[in-house]
Amino acid sequence: MIGLDAAGLALLAASLLATGVIAGVLAGLLGVxxxxxxxxxxxxLLSASALDPEVTQHLAVATSLATIIPTSISSARSHRKRGSVDMTLLRRWGPGIVVGALVGGVVARFASGDALRLVFGLVALAVAVNMAIPKTLTAADELPKSKAANGGLSGFVGLFSSLMGIGGGTLAVPIQSAFSVPIRTAVGTASAMGLLIAVPGTLAFIWAGWGVEGLPPLSLGYVSVPAALLIIPATWFCAPLGASIAHKVDQALLKRLFALFLAITAVRMLYAALG
Structure with missing residues (x-):
């Protein structure tokens, strides 16, 4: 990265590998x-380099989406083997998720770094509160039947997941839970939705960042290829471990873990955006 010597680059590489391990386990465990x-x-990490602060959040979001592509494949395969991926819901929500993710990447071209941080923090905090309360908000005993309702829900998941640089779990899990979908099925299905978000979202962020000045070397638009290549192997191999743990952990504990990680990251992002 810009502004780092050999020792700094080695430390950065080790940090990215460690991030990939943790992210992979959480991908399988929480479907995120x-x-x-x-x-x-x-x-x-990017803010600690000499990069323009206005591009660091875009780089983080876009690179994260790129790493989610293989991670979601690995996680979804593990969940599907255990019968926890609802293929009917995946086909119903798929088109809306893809369109929403594409729109999110396009919108990011015109959004500031702090705007992206604010979106991440506010949405993640709201979801964390909902998942942490003793009785999760329940909207209905089953998912809606109308195409318009499903299009709205799936479009919302795709749009904001793309803007936040996350897989489908952060939003799709609590939404499915609100419609009485069992948590393990919600997590498994959300892990598959991650691919539908990450592919169009990544492509849109590549387009949005093409020709932007101040990006690090070997970037495709806003995607940092070196960072993605360091993170992807770790997430790929560790996602099945998380999926295995998800099928052994108490459901209530799984929700609390989900809420805890969301709350921590939300507060950090809001502080960065507003501080």
């Missing part, structure tokens, strides 16, 4: 695609 860890860590 790892972005809930990758975005704030990358944002902090």
């Amino acid at each position: 695609g790892g972005g809930i860890v990758i975005v704030p860590v990358l944002s902090w």
